[in-house]
Amino acid sequence: MxxxxxxxxxxxxxxxxxxxxxxxxxxxxxxxxxxxxxxxxxxxxxxxxxxxxxxxxxxxxxxxxLALTPVTLLLHKPVGFEAGLGVPAGQAAHASRRQGATPATTLLNAASHLAEDASGIRVLQRHFKQLECFTPLPTEASGLVVYTQDKRIARKLAEDIESLEQECIVEVKGDIAPHGLQRLCNGLSFNGRPLPPIKVSWQSETKLRFALKGIRPGQIPAMCDAVGLTVVALKRIRIGRVPLAKVPEGQWRYLQPWERF
The missing domain is CATH 3.10.290.10 (RNA-binding S4 domain)
Structure with missing residues (x-):
């Protein structure tokens, strides 16, 4: 005040x-x-x-x-927080509150910074201003969300997000249909269009690993439903070559200078 x-x-x-x-x-x-x-x-x-x-x-x-360079933050978004697309963080927070959702940007602060962050970057209040998100994630999903001040990274994500492979771990329940895994990999349609080949494999008895490009909202739940499975939880763990790594839920780390999407 x-x-x-x-x-x-x-x-x-x-x-x-x-x-x-x-x-x-x-x-x-x-x-x-x-x-x-x-x-x-x-x-x-x-x-x-x-x-x-x-x-x-x-x-x-x-x-x-020279040290005042723009930064990129990698957040492990928990379920129940909204991460929108291409809207400056302040405006996204305002819109989310109007809609009753909790904006994921509320988790971006000094207290939630990963203690073991290997970037060596000193946390400053200016790092939480003028952030944009080009990697939206549904409120009911968790995992990697990218917020950036860097116009070059913003342009890269905005232009290439369709061609960047995203990796998700999907917890499911139910009994998969015969040849269901093969159909997940190649043979399903979404919104009336055939899907390109996708890498899908079992990680455990209840978890599937999806590696796919050009993912659409609701696509993975619809794919699982088509083979008799119901999605219990979805977590994104990688975008391009950048992994979520060992960042706990609700915490974030800096994108390191050598990391590239």
Whole structure:
């Protein structure tokens, strides 16, 4: 909340940093949002924070605008959370609340960051802004969802999602029809169109592994129903070459620089 009658001796942190560094206000704001500025020894990431004249404002010696690169977050979405398509995270959250669903973006915060994240990236509040999702997942499904600030990755996912293989583990119940596995692999139709060959195999007595491209909403449940099976749970564990790996439900990790979809 902004003070309507701020003490005139208290100035915005961005202005103080700009004066100290003799730089532009926008550059000062980027240093602050990059986590390079501390007030009385505590890192402050809000350019609009107000500081007193007696408070010590310091800028880290390794402060660099080159480090302010966009990030991509890989979330293990639990069942019951909605992950939409191509809508900025803030707008998606607003729309989800209107529809009564819980937006998956509420899980993107510092507390839910995977402790064993090998990326070495320092968690900053700016990493949770201007995120877009191009890998939607039904509310009743769990697994890998990608949120990105990186326009290159956004373009890659938007343009190539149809050709990227997605891997899902599907828990089922019921008795599969004769030659049902072969039909799942090749021979079924969806929405009146024949499906291309798909890689399907048993992982256990109740779990199937699907590896397919161009997946459509409702496709896997419809395929299973066609061979006498009912889907109990669906979990996406890979998109292209990027795996969910060992990220627990409700937590997220950074896409590492060497990872490619």
């Amino acid at each position: 902004t003070d309507k009658n701020p003490d005139p001796s208290h100035i915005r942190l961005a202005k103080r940093v700009a004066e100290q560094l003799n730089c532009s206000r926008s550059t000062a704001e980027q240093f602050i949002e990059g986590g390079f500025v501390s007030v009385d020894g505590q890192v402050v990431e809000a350019p609009g924070a107000r500081v007193r004249p007696d408070q010590a404002v310091a800028v880290a010696q390794d402060a660099s605008l």
